[in-house]
Amino acid sequence: MCGFLGKVSNSNFDSKNIEIANLHTICRGPDNKKDVEFEYKNFFHKYTFNRLSILDLSNKADQPMSDKKNEKIIMFNGEIFNHKDLRKYLESKDCTFLTSHSDTEVVLQGLSLEGIDFINKLRGQFAIFFIDKVANKCFLIRDRLGQKPLYYKFKKNEIIFGSNLKSVLDLAGNKESISTDSLNEYIKYGAIASPQTIFSNINKVSPGSYLEIDLKDKSVDCIEKRYWNLAEKVDSKPFELKEFWNILQEAVSLRLNADVPVANFLSGGIDSSTIIKSLSKTNSELNTFTISVDSKKYDDSYWAQLVANKYNTNHQSVSVKNYLDIHNVEKILNLIDEPYADPSVIPSFAVSKEISNYYKVAISGDGGDELLGGYVRTGHALTNRNFLQNFISKFYRFYPGIFGTGNNLLKNSKNYWVSYKSFLEDKKLLSLLGIKDVNINENLFLNKGLKKLKTLLLADYKFYLPEMMMFKVDRTAMANSLEVRSPFVDHLLIEYVMGHNLDYDPKNSKKILKDYLSEDFNSDFINRKKQGFIFDLEEFVYSNIKYIESLINNGDLQNYFKLNKIKYLKLRKSRINANRLWKLYVITLYLDNIKK
Numbered sequence: 001m002c003g004f005l006g007k008v009s010n011s012n013f014d015s016k017n018i019e020i021a022n023l024h025t026i027c028r029g030p031d032n033k034k035d036v037e038f039e040y041k042n043f044f045h046k047y048t049f050n051r052l053s054i055l056d057l058s059n060k061a062d063q064p065m066s067d068k069k070n071e072k073i074i075m076f077n078g079e080i081f082n083h084k085d086l087r088k089y090l091e092s093k094d095c096t097f098l099t100s101h102s103d104t105e106v107v108l109q110g111l112s113l114e115g116i117d118f119i120n121k122l123r124g125q126f127a128i129f130f131i132d133k134v135a136n137k138c139f140l141i142r143d144r145l146g147q148k149p150l151y152y153k154f155k156k157n158e159i160i161f162g163s164n165l166k167s168v169l170d171l172a173g174n175k176e177s178i179s180t181d182s183l184n185e186y187i188k189y190g191a192i193a194s195p196q197t198i199f200s201n202i203n204k205v206s207p208g209s210y211l212e213i214d215l216k217d218k219s220v221d222c223i224e225k226r227y228w229n230l231a232e233k234v235d236s237k238p239f240e241l242k243e244f245w246n247i248l249q250e251a252v253s254l255r256l257n258a259d260v261p262v263a264n265f266l267s268g269g270i271d272s273s274t275i276i277k278s279l280s281k282t283n284s285e286l287n288t289f290t291i292s293v294d295s296k297k298y299d300d301s302y303w304a305q306l307v308a309n310k311y312n313t314n315h316q317s318v319s320v321k322n323y324l325d326i327h328n329v330e331k332i333l334n335l336i337d338e339p340y341a342d343p344s345v346i347p348s349f350a351v352s353k354e355i356s357n358y359y360k361v362a363i364s365g366d367g368g369d370e371l372l373g374g375y376v377r378t379g380h381a382l383t384n385r386n387f388l389q390n391f392i393s394k395f396y397r398f399y400p401g402i403f404g405t406g407n408n409l410l411k412n413s414k415n416y417w418v419s420y421k422s423f424l425e426d427k428k429l430l431s432l433l434g435i436k437d438v439n440i441n442e443n444l445f446l447n448k449g450l451k452k453l454k455t456l457l458l459a460d461y462k463f464y465l466p467e468m469m470m471f472k473v474d475r476t477a478m479a480n481s482l483e484v485r486s487p488f489v490d491h492l493l494i495e496y497v498m499g500h501n502l503d504y505d506p507k508n509s510k511k512i513l514k515d516y517l518s519e520d521f522n523s524d525f526i527n528r529k530k531q532g533f534i535f536d537l538e539e540f541v542y543s544n545i546k547y548i549e550s551l552i553n554n555g556d557l558q559n560y561f562k563l564n565k566i567k568y569l570k571l572r573k574s575r576i577n578a579n580r581l582w583k584l585y586v587i588t589l590y591l592d593n594i595k596k
Contacts, residue, residue, distance in 0.1 A: 002028055002029035002049060002050055002051050002052050002063070002076070002077045002163075003025040003026070003027075003028025003029050003049075003050045003077060003162070003163035003164060003478070004025070004047065004048065004049045004050065004063070004064075004075040004077060004129060004162060004163055005018060005021060005022050005025055005047070005048050005161070005162035005163070005164070005167050005168070005171065006018075006045070006046065006047040006048070006075070006129060006160070006161050006162065007045075007046050007158065007159070007160045007161075007171060008043055008044070008045050008138065008158060008159050008213075008215065008220070009043065009044050009157060009158035009159075010042050010043050010044070010157045010158065010218055010219075010220075011044070011157065011158070012039075012044050013044065013046070015035075015037060015046050017170075017171060018046050018048055018171055019048070020170060021162075021167045021168075021170035021171040022048050022050070022167060023167075024164045024166040024167040024170070024337065025050055025162060025163055025164045025167045026050050027335075027478060027479055027480070027481055028050055028052065028077070028163055028164070028478045028481070029049070029050030029051040029052040029481070030050065030052065030481050031051050031052055031053040032050075032051040032053065032059075032062055033048065033049065033050050033051070034048070034049050034051070034062050034063060034064060035047065035048045035049075036048075036064045036073065040133055040136075041133075041136050041215065041217075042217055042218070043136075043215050045131075047064050047073070047075060047129070049062075049063040049064050049075050051063060052360060052481055052483060053259075053260075053360075054079070054258050054259065054260055054360055054361055054483060055079065055083075055101065055102065055103055055257070055258060055259055056099050056100060056101050056102040056103075056104075056259065057259050057260075058099065058100070060098055060099045060100075060102070061099050061102035061104060061105070063075050063076060063104060065102075065104050065105060065108055066108075067108060067109075067112055068098075070133075071132070071133050071134050072108065072111070072112045072130070072131065072132050072133065073130070073131050073133070074104060074107060074108040074111070074128065074129065074130050074131075075128070075129040076103075076104045076107055076108075076126060076127075076128050076129075077126065077127045077128075077148050077163055078124055078125045078126030078127060078128075078143065078147070078148045079103060079124050079125060079126070079257075079483070079485065080103040080106060080107060080122050080123065080124040080126065081123050081124045081251075081254035081255060081257060081485075081490075082121075082122070082123040082124070082254065083101070083102075083103035083106045083124075084101070084257075086106050086110060086121060086122075087101070087106050089121075090106065090109050090110060090113065093113060095109045095113060097109065103124075107122065107126075107128065107130075108130075111130050111139075112132075116139060116141075116210060116212070116227075119141055119210065119227060120227060120228075122143075123254070123490070123491065123492065124143065125143045125145075125147035125148050125485070125489075126141070126142070126143045126147075126148055127140075127141070127142050127143070127148035127149060127150040127163060127205075128140070128141040128142075129141075129161060136214070136215045136216075137212065137213060137214055137215065138213045138215065139210050139211065139212055139213065140152055140161055140205050140210060140211040140213070141205070141210040141211075142204075142205040142206065142207055142208070142209060142210070143207065143208075144207060144208040144228045144230075144491045145207055145208075145367075145461070145465060145466055145470060145489050145491065145494075146194065146206075146207030146208075146465070146466025146467070146470050146471075147466075147470045147473075147474065147486070147489060148163075148474065149163055149164070149165075149204065149337075149471075149474060150162075150163065150204065150205040151163070151164070151165050151168045151197065151202060151203070151204055151205075152168065152202070152203055152204075152205065152211065153168055153172045153176075153201060153202045153203075154203075154213075154220065154222045155220070156219050156220060157218065157219060157220060158220060159213055159220055159222065160172055164337050165197055165199075165202065165337040165338055166337045166594070167337075168202055169199065169202060169594065172201075172202065174594070176199040176200060176201055176202055177199065177200045177201070178198060178199065178200070178560070178591070179196065179197075179198060179199060179200040180560065181196070182196050182197065182198050182199075182200075183198065183560055183587070184430065184435050186198070186339050186341070186583075186587060187426070187429055187430055187433060187435065187561075187583070187587075188425050188426060188427065188429075188430055188437070189424060189425055189426075189463075190340070190341030190342060190468070190583055191338075191339075191340055191341065191342075191463075191467045191468050191471065192338065192339070192467070193463055193467050194206040194207060194466070194467065195224065197338065198338060198339055198590070205224065206224065206226070207466045208226055208227060208228035208229065208230075209224050209225060209226045209227065209228075210224070210225055210227060211223070211224050211225075212224075212225060228491070230458060230461055230462075230494065230495070230498060231450075231458055233495045233498045233499050234450055234454050234458070234498050234499065235498075235499040235500065236451075236500070236501045237499055237500045237501065238500065238501060239500040239501050239502055239503065240500075241512065243496065244493075244496060244497070244512065247490070247492055247493045247496055248278070248487060248488075248490075248493055249278055251487040251488075251490035251492070251493050252275060252278050252279060252363070252487045253282070254490075255363055255485035255486075255487055256279075256283075256363075258360075258361050260359070260360045260361060261287075261358075261359055261361075262287075262359065262361045262362065262363060263287045263288070263289060263355050263358065263359040263361065263362040263363075264276060264279065264286060264287060264288045264289070264313070264362060264363045264364075265288075265289060265290075265351065265355075265362055265363070265364040265365065265484075266288035266289065266290050266304045266307055266308065266313070266315070267290060267291075267300055267304060267365070267531075267532055267533060268290060268300045268301070268302070268303030268304030268305075268306065268307055269300070269303075269365065269530060269531070269532060270365075270368065270374070270510055270513050270514060270517065270526070270530075271365030271366070271367075271368030271369065271374075271488060271510075271513065272307075272364065272365030273307045273365075273517055273521075274365065274368070274513045274516060274517060275363060275364075275365050275487060276288060276307055276311050276313065277311060277516070277517065277520065279311075279363070280311040280312075280313075285314065286311060286312075286313040286314065287313065287314045287315075287316075287358075287359070288304070288307075288308050288313040288314070288315045288316070289315075289316050289317075289318060289351050289354055289355050289362070290304035290305075290315070290316075290317050290318070290351065291317065291318050291319070291320050291347045291350055291351050291533055291535075292317045292318065292319050292320070293319075293320050293321070293347070293534075293535045293536060294321055294536070295535070295536040295539070297536070298531065298534050298535055298536055300531050300532075301317045303525060303528070304317070305317070306521070306525065310520050310521070316354065318350050318351050318353075318354040319350075320346065320347045320350050320535050323346055323347075323349065323350045324346065324535065324540055326544055326547065329346060329540075330589060332345065332346060332349045332479075333345070333586060333589055333590075334589065334593055335349075335475070335479040336475050336476075336479075337475065338471070338475075338590075339586060339587045339590040340468075340471060340472065340475070340586065341579070341582065341583040341586055341587075342468060342472055343534070343535070343537050343579070343582050344472065344532065344533050344534055345472055345475070345476055346535065347533040347534065347535055348472055348473070348476040348477075348533050349476040349479065349480070351533065352476050352477045352479070352480045352482050352484075353480045355480075355482055356477075356480040356481055356482040359482070360481070360482060360483060361482070361483045361484075361485065362477070362482060362483070362484050362485070363484075363485050363486070363487065364473065364484050364485070364486050365486070365488060366469055366470070366473055366484075366486040366488065366489065367465060367469070367486050367487075367488030367489035368488045368510065368513065369460075369510075369530075370457065370460040370461060370464065370465045370469070370488075371457075371488050371493065371494060371497055372497070372502070372504075372509060372510045372512060372513065373453060373456065373457060373502075373504055373509050373510075374509045374510045374530070375423075375460070375509075376423070376530070377411075377419075377420050377422075377423035377424070377456075378420070378453075378456050378457075378460075378506070378509065379506040379507070379509055380411045380419050380420075380423070380506075381416040381417070381419040381420040381452070381456055382416060382452055382453060382456070382504070382506045383506045383507075384414075385412055385413065385414040385419075389412040389414075390412065390413060390414040392409060392412050393409050393410050393411075393412045393413040393414075393418070393419075395409055396409040396410050399428070401428035401429065401431050401432045401565075402432065402565070402568040402569060402571065402572065402577075403572060404428070404572075404574060404576040404577065405422070405425075405426045405427075405428055405429070405576060406422065406427075406428055407422040407423055407576075410422035411423065416452050416456075417455075420456055420459065424463075424464070426580065429580055429583075432565045432566070432569075433561040433562055433563070433565075433566075434561060434562035435561065453502070453504050454498060457497075457498065458498075461494070465489070470486075470489070473486070514526050514527075537575060537578045537579065537582060538573060538574070538575050538578045540578075541578040541581050541582055541585075542570065542573050542578065545570050545581075548581060548585045549566070549567065549570065549581075551585065551588055551589070552566060552581075552584050552585060552588050553566070555588040555589075555591065555592050556588070556591040556592055556595065557584065557587060557588045557591060566581075566584065569581055
């Protein structure tokens with residue numbers, strides 16, 4: 001896992017600028033830094049790569065990596081889990097390799113031999129820059145589920161690209177305007193979906209897509225193309241439990257491939273516990289990490305310890321308490337390169353930092369809820385509603401915005417789509433800030449004509465998984481130079497579930513995994529309420545309310561929204577209002593920070 005930054009322009013530029021901009025990216029790859037600079041066909045190129053050495057630790061595997069003729073160059077952030085099979089395949093096509101087992105060279109050779117279609121053979125997580133100098137074309141390629149970030153700024157005569165948004169912003173001159181649509185989307189959802197970013201003229205390559213860049217004599221043409229569309233994989237073939245487990249266990253096994261030791265996240269939940277049980281059958285020594293919080297209401301460390309005891313892991317629990325000092329919180333938030341409102345970044349950062357003291361790689365259970373419909377919102381949306389419940393949902397329009405999102409009413413709607421969305425969006429906060437809801441990215445989620453369950457799973461895969469879960473995992477881990485691998489996000493596993501008739505019970509979601517664990521744990525463990533890595537947000541927000549309120553009211557946010565009603569959010573000290581104040585606090589810090 002690594003990070004890169006580059007610029008291609010038909011005008012010469014000062015390479016010192018890229019050195020300064022790269023400071024935001026170094027944490028992604030502190031083991032080695034390598035630069036490439038050249039002029040070719042009227043274009044000036046400057047690339048810099050920061051390596052986190054995990055697979056093939058030799059300097060032959062350093063990047064940027066070029067072919068023997070120096071006609072093709074690659075920068076690759078991620079891991080290709082089927083690289084061994086792909087190497088054999090390419091060798092059968094008379095490809096010769098300079099490295100012993102570098103997955104980067106496999107991607108380089110594959111793209112050189114077969115062109116862009118080779119990415120369909122990749123099984124892994126990746127963000128790739130590839131240039132064919134002879135054709136004078138380059139490509140920016142992002143993995144199917146958006147596990148690895150890839151940003152770019154395109155102009156007629158140049159393109160700037162990289163793994164970190166703030167690096168791209170700096171290299172672009174730090175003069176980009178804020179997109180009001182993106183800012184409104186952040187307020188509504190807590191994140192900004194691809195291809196947009198918070199800046200008007202900087203974009204993200206969308207998951208499952210690539211950018212084809214044609215370097216003409218005096219201009220740059222750029223077009224985004226999709227190579228993977230999960231909606232096309234939806235089918236209702238008979239579901240075979242044995243086949244599901246074979247794919248999952250292979251996905252777990254492949255993610256152990258590394259030349260450095262591997263650790264494991266363990267929240268004590270169904271997903272991470274399933275991974276640990278699977279690993280325990282073939283690994284004699286497992287190293288697991290979880291978090292602990294002072295509030296018993298939010299502390300899951302007891303359950304994680306039960307799992308550690310059952311499978312005899314070397315277990316460590318990390319206290320989040322020391323990270324909740326206001327100054328430490330702001331240091332962590334300033335490391336996140338996009339505005340992102342989920343407060344679980346703090347415990348996720350804490351456990352990633354602890355793991356990084358000993359390991360470079362960790363396996364997580366992220367993606368299990370998206371795969372098998374484990375979120376509360378999915379169950380609610382698919383539960384039939386009676387007349388009275390649906391009638392109650394109609395009172396949403398009269399619900400005071402200062403009380404909350406209104407989810408407690410809308411979730412009872414007989415319209416499953418309305419119920420589902422009520423868990424993700426906050427239209428009431430938009431109204432409090434004087435923002436008219438314009439159905440931002442509404443078409444991003446809904447796939448008409450499919451069965452309800454598959455529609456909701458697709459919605460999670462289009463937005464919640466890439467823009468929220470994978471974002472959090474990548475940023476909090478890579479801020480600590482830690483690579484995270486998530487077996488439940490294996491695209492072959494996802495395609496299998498989406499292509500088969502999954503037996504789903506809203507009252508007993510993830511039954512497949514629960515049955516697997518029921519051999520080892522009782523009903524209290526199996527059926528308890530889902531939590532994950534969270535902390536007492538109410539305590540943090542309301543104990544720091546004077547500071548947070550002052551920051552919001554006096555920061556750059558006042559240039560975009562009406563803030564006069566924000567003071568009412570502290571009157572009802574609920575977790576929902578704490579989340580909303582946190583959301584405003586985060587975006588205020590972000591806007592103020594980028595001006596420095």
